[in-house]
Amino acid sequence: MTDEALLAGMAAGDAQAATTLVRRYQARVYGLALTIVGVPATAEDVAQDAFLRAWRFAGGYDPRRGGVATWLLSITRNAAIDAVRMRRDQPYEPELLLAMLDTRSADDGGQERTADADRVRTALRTLPRDQAAAVVMATFYGLTAKEIGAREGVPIGTAKTRIRLGLARLRDKLEVHDG
Amino acid sequence: MDDDRYGCAQATELLAELAVGAIAGEQRADVLRHVAGCPSCRAELAELARVADGLLQLAPPVEPPAGFESAALARIAVEAAPSPSVAAKPRYPRIRRPGRALAAAFALVVAVALGAGAVWWRTAADRSLAARTRQTQELADGRYLKAARLTTVAGDSAGTVFMYEGNPSWLLVTISAAPVDGSYRVVLINQDGRRYPIGACEVASGSGTTAYRLATVASIDTIEMTAPSGVLLTART
Numbered sequence A: 001m002t003d004e005a006l007l008a009g010m011a012a013g014d015a016q017a018a019t020t021l022v023r024r025y026q027a028r029v030y031g032l033a034l035t036i037v038g039v040p041a042t043a044e045d046v047a048q049d050a051f052l053r054a055w056r057f058a059g060g061y062d063p064r065r066g067g068v069a070t071w072l073l074s075i076t077r078n079a080a081i082d083a084v085r086m087r088r089d090q091p092y093e094p095e096l097l098l099a100m101l102d103t104r105s106a107d108d109g110g111q112e113r114t115a116d117a118d119r120v121r122t123a124l125r126t127l128p129r130d131q132a133a134a135v136v137m138a139t140f141y142g143l144t145a146k147e148i149g150a151r152e153g154v155p156i157g158t159a160k161t162r163i164r165l166g167l168a169r170l171r172d173k174l175e176v177h178d179g
Numbered sequence B: 001m002d003d004d005r006y007g008c009a010q011a012t013e014l015l016a017e018l019a020v021g022a023i024a025g026e027q028r029a030d031v032l033r034h035v036a037g038c039p040s041c042r043a044e045l046a047e048l049a050r051v052a053d054g055l056l057q058l059a060p061p062v063e064p065p066a067g068f069e070s071a072a073l074a075r076i077a078v079e080a081a082p083s084p085s086v087a088a089k090p091r092y093p094r095i096r097r098p099g100r101a102l103a104a105a106f107a108l109v110v111a112v113a114l115g116a117g118a119v120w121w122r123t124a125a126d127r128s129l130a131a132r133t134r135q136t137q138e139l140a141d142g143r144y145l146k147a148a149r150l151t152t153v154a155g156d157s158a159g160t161v162f163m164y165e166g167n168p169s170w171l172l173v174t175i176s177a178a179p180v181d182g183s184y185r186v187v188l189i190n191q192d193g194r195r196y197p198i199g200a201c202e203v204a205s206g207s208g209t210t211a212y213r214l215a216t217v218a219s220i221d222t223i224e225m226t227a228p229s230g231v232l233l234t235a236r237t
């Protein structure tokens, strides 16, 4: 069954489809939640919340904007950020995050997914450290340019520039491969 | 845009921050307002957001603790459970009457099963399906999706009835060109000739949508919809 069919089945209340979808994605959803919140118990709650949100918002899934996996992971990111906003005192370590993202994990999602992840990972590696740190702190932790500036000890304008240049460069790198 | 404080130049500066979620408050609202009215900034934002979302797959997968799967499914089940109703005596073996959100969910089933994605839903069922009445699409595990044209007595197309045989099964009525408005009574006629009233469908400006969860749709032969004025619409499966 395709991801789209599973999502549709889950939205329609089909328990079997929901089970298959959860089973297929739980490691990636939980892994992302854990990457963001850092605490297993919170990550578990966030990951369950993400599947609940997926079920609730399945009708809003638009296949033109990307695959089910991307959609599910962005829901997970939002759920995780909502959870950590409650306690902003948590230390964020961009070096640790960057190192985690740079690690190629054991193949769990088929060759196609692995190839795509490798492409993104390679593109991220070409960014200067400061740009990469700014982009991933915003994307994964939901930090604003102001917060990133404060954490990195640079003016807000510098943080904004790093985000803009970093993302533009990532896009260029990925486009070259697309074309 | 009268209330558009940003031009493209100013908005472009901030699209990357918007795409990664690094912008908050009033500034965010201002950029969004510009993007809403500017197709080129919207396209740029969509592309940047795709790049940012692509980073999320780099998070290392981790197997969750034992019991995760059943706990996640239980949370969904709790939310999906019907609120207890007292004197419901459904004549047709029906599970419960879904609300608008579930009708939307069903629409997704239909869209995905037909392989047309979200575009189909927005451009309305009937255009793409008018030529293919009584179409049945086999899905996995004995499931299928059937579409039947809803017509007036004169044979004019008024909408489409979708039947999804699964667990649970669904019946979705979409009316797009009804000859009269009002609250239509919906009656299912089984292959053995028995009639089951299943509810009403509100039609305004010629269109309306309603969905029912049923134990099965396999035994349905005809769907009849009758307006208060007596106007009749029928669909044969």
Ligand SMILES: [Zn+2]
Pocket: B007, B008, B009, B011, B034, B038, B040, B041, B042
């Ligand atoms: Zn613009």
